[in-house]
Amino acid sequence: MPKDSRAKYSRRAVVAGLSGLAAAALTGAGGIAYAAPPRTRYDIKTPQGRAALDLYREAVDKMQGLPESNPLSWNFQANIHAHAYDKAQAAAIFDGAPDGQKQLALGPNGDGIGGIWWTCSHGHANLDGSEADSYAAHFTSWHRLYVWHFERVCEAVLGKPFALPYWNYLDLTQLKLPAAVLSPKVRVKGKLVDNALFFPDRRPDFVNNGLRAVRADPSSTDILALDTMRTKGFFDLSTSNGSFRQGFVTALDGTPHGSVHVRVGTDDGHGMGAFESAARDPIFWMHHANIDRLWESWRNPGTDGSSIKDPKAPKASNWLNKSFTFAGTDGQASVKMARDALSLPGLGYRYDRLQPVGLIAFAAPNAEQTVVKVTTLTETAEGAGATVAQGNAPVIVQLNPAVPADQVKTLARDAGNQFWLVIDVETARNPNSLFEVLVKVNRRGVAVDEPVQTFNLFNAGMHKRHDMSYATAWQVDISDLVRTGRMDLAKTVEVTIKPVAGDASGIVRIKHVRIEAQ
Numbered sequence: 224m225p226k227d228s229r230a231k232y233s234r235r236a237v238v239a240g241l242s243g244l245a246a247a248a249l250t251g252a253g254g255i256a257y258a259a260p261p262r263t264r265y266d267i268k269t270p271q272g273r274a275a276l277d278l279y280r281e282a283v284d285k286m287q288g289l290p291e292s293n294p295l296s297w298n299f300q301a302n303i304h305a306h307a308y309d310k311a312q313a314a315a316i317f318d319g320a321p322d323g324q325k326q327l328a329l330g331p332n333g334d335g336i337g338g339i340w341w342t343c344s345h346g347h348a349n350l351d352g353s354e355a356d357s358y359a360a361h362f363t364s365w366h367r368l369y370v371w372h373f374e375r376v377c378e379a380v381l382g383k384p385f386a387l388p389y390w391n392y393l394d395l396t397q398l399k400l401p402a403a404v405l406s407p408k409v410r411v412k413g414k415l416v417d418n419a420l421f422f423p424d425r426r427p428d429f430v431n432n433g434l435r436a437v438r439a440d441p442s443s444t445d446i447l448a449l450d451t452m453r454t455k456g457f458f459d460l461s462t463s464n465g466s467f468r469q470g471f472v473t474a475l476d477g478t479p480h481g482s483v484h485v486r487v488g489t490d491d492g493h494g495m496g497a498f499e500s501a502a503r504d505p506i507f508w509m510h511h512a513n514i515d516r517l518w519e520s521w522r523n524p525g526t527d528g529s530s531i532k533d534p535k536a537p538k539a540s541n542w543l544n545k546s547f548t549f550a551g552t553d554g555q556a557s558v559k560m561a562r563d564a565l566s567l568p569g570l571g572y573r574y575d576r577l578q579p580v581g582l583i584a585f586a587a588p589n590a591e592q593t594v595v596k597v598t599t600l601t602e603t604a605e606g607a608g609a610t611v612a613q614g615n616a617p618v619i620v621q622l623n624p625a626v627p628a629d630q631v632k633t634l635a636r637d638a639g640n641q642f643w644l645v646i647d648v649e650t651a652r653n654p655n656s657l658f659e660v661l662v663k664v665n666r667r668g669v670a671v672d673e674p675v676q677t678f679n680l681f682n683a684g685m686h687k688r689h690d691m692s693y694a695t696a697w698q699v700d701i702s703d704l705v706r707t708g709r710m711d712l713a714k715t716v717e718v719t720i721k722p723v724a725g726d727a728s729g730i731v732r733i734k735h736v737r738i739e740a741q
Contacts (some may be wrong), residue, residue: 233676237494257402257691261567261568261571261572261573262374262384262385262515262571262573263385263572263573263574263575264386264387264388264389264512264572264573264574264575265386265389265575266388266389266394266397266575266576267388267389267391267397267400267401268391268396268397268401269392269511269575270520272388272389272574272575272594273388273401273403273641275385275386275387275388276388276401276403276404276420277403278352278377278381278383278385278713279385279387279388279420279505279509280388280403280409280418280419280420281381281419281708282377282378282380282385283297283377283419283420283446283505284419285380285381286300286376286377286380287419287652290320291316291566292316292317292320292324292325292328293320293324293554294324294327294328294376294550294551294554294555295376295379295380295402295550295552295554296412296416297503298446298503299328299505299550300373300502300550301374301500301502301507302328302340302341302502303339303340303341303342303343303369303502303549303550304341304342304343304369304498304501304502305341305343305498305499305500305501305502305506306499307499307500308527308673310334310335313328313329313340314329315463316328316335316601317329317333319382323554323555324554325493326338327339327550327554327555327556328340332519339427339548339549339550339556342547342548343361343365343366343369343498343685344361344362344364344365344366345359345362345476345498345682345684345685346359346362346476346682360458360472360536360542361542361545361547361561362472362473362476362480363471363472363475363514363515363518363564363712364542364545364547364561364564364565365547366511366514366515367515367518367564367570368549368559368563368564369511369545369547369549370387370508370511370515371570371572372510372549372550372551372557373387373508374386374387374572375551375644376550376552378552379552385692386572386686387508387509388509388512389509389512389513389574390506390509390510390512390513390734391513391516391517391578392434392479392483392513393479393517393578398433398434399432399433399434401431401505403418403420404418404420404421404505404506404509405421405425405430406418406421407421407423409421412472412631419505420505422494422503422504422505422506423494424488424489424493424494424495424500424504425488425489425494425495425504425506426486426487426488426489426490426496426724428724429486429487434483434486435486435723448701450478450676450700451471451475451478451479451517452517452520452521452578452580452581452675452698453580453581454469454470454471454474454475454521455471456470456471456603457471457472457532457533457534458470458472458534459472459473460594460595461594461595462594462595462596462597462739462741463594463596463597464597464599464739465593465595466645466696467696468597468643468698468741469698471518471521473732474698475514475517475518475521476682477678477679477681477682477697478676478677478679479514479517480510480514480681481501481679481680481681481682482657482677482678482679482681483495483510484496484501484510484679484681485653485655485656485657485679485680485681485724485725486657486724487504487506488655489512489655490655490682490725490726491596491655492653492655495507495510496653496655496681497653497674497684498684498685499684500705516574516577516578517578519567519574519577520577520578520579520580521580523577523580527566527568528565528566528567528568528569529565529566530565533565537625543560543561543562544557544560544561544562544563545561546558546560546561547559547560547561568722569735593606595741596741597643597740597741598626598630598634598737598739598740599625599626599737599738599739600624600625600626600631600642600676600712600737600738600739600740601622601623601624601625601645601716601737601738602622602623602625602710602735602736602738603620603621603622603623603735603736603737604621604623604736607620607733607735608732608733608734608735609733610722610729610731610732611654611722611727611728611729611730611731611732611733612728612729613728613729614728615656615722615725615726615727615728617719617720617721617722618719618720618721618733619717619718619719619720620717620718620720620733620736621715621717622715622716622717622718622736622737622738623715624712624713624714624715625737628713631712631713632713634740635705635706635712636670638706640702640740640741641700641702641740641741642674642701642702642704642712642738642739642740642741643698643699643700643701643738643739643740643741644660644662644675644698644699644701644718644737645696645697645698645736645737645738645740646660646678646696646697646698646720646733646735646736647694647696647716647733647734647735647736648678648680648691648694648695648696648731648732648734649692649729649731649732649734650680650683650685650692650693650730650731650732651683651692651693651695652683652693652724652726652730653680653681653682653683653684654680654683654722654725654726654727654730654731655724655725655726655733656679656680656722656723656724656725656726656727657677657678657679657722657723657724657725658677658678658679658680658697658698658720658721658722658723658727658731659674659676659677659720659721659723660674660676660677660678660699660718660720660721661674661675661718661719661721662675662701662710662716662717662718662719663706663717663718663719664704664709664715665708665709665710665711666709672719673704675699675701675704676697676699677723678697680693680695680731682695694734699736712738716738718736720733
């Protein structure tokens with residue numbers, strides 16, 4: 224059992240550290256310290272970010288010294304995201320611990336139902352009917368509040384103000400993490416000591432080389448994120464053919480979020496590559512601080528912290544009123560609602576800088592129930608699904624025209640239309656692989672393969688817990704390729720799906736590929 228048994232710091236000593244915050248903060252429900260002025264989360268490459276990294280290492284070291292049953296401990300906090308224990312193993316962690324700690328983690332009956340362990344939120348973000356109250360629509364809100372509570376726990380064990388630094392991998396100079404996170408030893412005050420930010424279960428290629436740069440473009444690495452940041456609406460929209468069009472919350476969950484998880488985690492799905500162990504890697508929290516920053520960048524809020532892109536009542540009332548429970552700095556339950564995640568000033572933190580997004584025409588608030596009309600222009604032949612082969616050889620599919628050429632031209636001339644490449648995928652488990660998608664385009668009279676997006680199947684790990692197969696649709700906006708004439712949808716289009724790292728052989732099926740006009 225991956226349990227840290229060190230006990231260098233007693234719970235009494237840790238909680239007593241909160242007294243050091245009293246002069247600068249007011250204490251709210253759950254023992255959380257609300258400080259003024261707001262904490263600032265800095266980029267890890269800045270001097271302030273490096274100073275925060277030192278404090279983070281100190282906090283992690285202290286949290287790892289607490290027993291796992293303690294809500295302020297490293298593993299307890301990680302287990303809120305997910306864990307690999309069965310019921311008996313989880314219950315054994317609380318032998319001799321106060322009943323309240325077990326009930327907080329595992330629920331009133333100690334069986335995991337109603338507790339806060341394994342309550343992470345991932346998946347499609349549809350907001351229609353039963354989906355309105357599901358965790359699937361709360362990837363951004365749940366994780367923002369999770370990271371915020373974790374940050375307050377770090378602050379409590381340190382006994383001083385603290386804000387997490389973030390890892391900005393959209394900056395091509397930061398594809399590789401600093402040695403302060405990757406080395407098993409670190410020099411502190413002239414002495415070489417164990418590095419609490421080191422984690423053994425990371426992909427060697429990532430440790431040595433960082434994320435891959437596919438093209439010389441800040442959005443074009445393993446974590447191609449430009450399309451995500453251009454997404455117009457917050458929630459998924461239903462389409463006229465019964466599928467869905469990704470909103471921002473689902474798109475962000477996939478890329479760059481899931482892609483970074485898969486790329487950092489090991490080939491066999493440990494560390495960041497698996498739900499059960501992801502939050503045990505200190506990279507997790509700096510990664511999610513950046514994911515949170517990207518959400519804030521997309522929101523582009525006003526000075527009061529509100530955004531016209533946010534879900535609005537009454538249509539989104541179920542989303543706004545969804546409640547989540549975490550561990551407060553007093554070790555007790557701390558309850559927040561999704562609406563609490565819509566104001567950084569209310570949470571008492573900010574970012575040193577947001578990610579430039581550019582101007583986008585976003586969906587009108589409360590238009591989530593609209594059904595988007597789509598026209599399929601090209602698609603794979605019936606029954607042409609392919610399974611990723613042994614050795615992870617690329618899968619090449621041919622998309623045949625599905626409508627007359629003059630209709631394609633008419634749609635392409637309308638500047639209001641978007642064109643989407645949609646790939647329906649099915650798998651039995653997360654293959655811990657990224658999938659680079661390339662399309663054959665005409666570049667100055669020469670047919671070349673153009674990388675358009677990188678996808679992953681990280682969310683398949685959630686379904687493994689329920690012995691379910693996982694199906695999803697990868698989507699990428701190819702409007703620029705169509706409008707510039709580099710891709711002629713009146714002719715056969717060739718699409719290549721190229722697995723990168725991991726092992727997808729025999730478990731990943733490319734069911735259907737199509738191009739749609741919207």
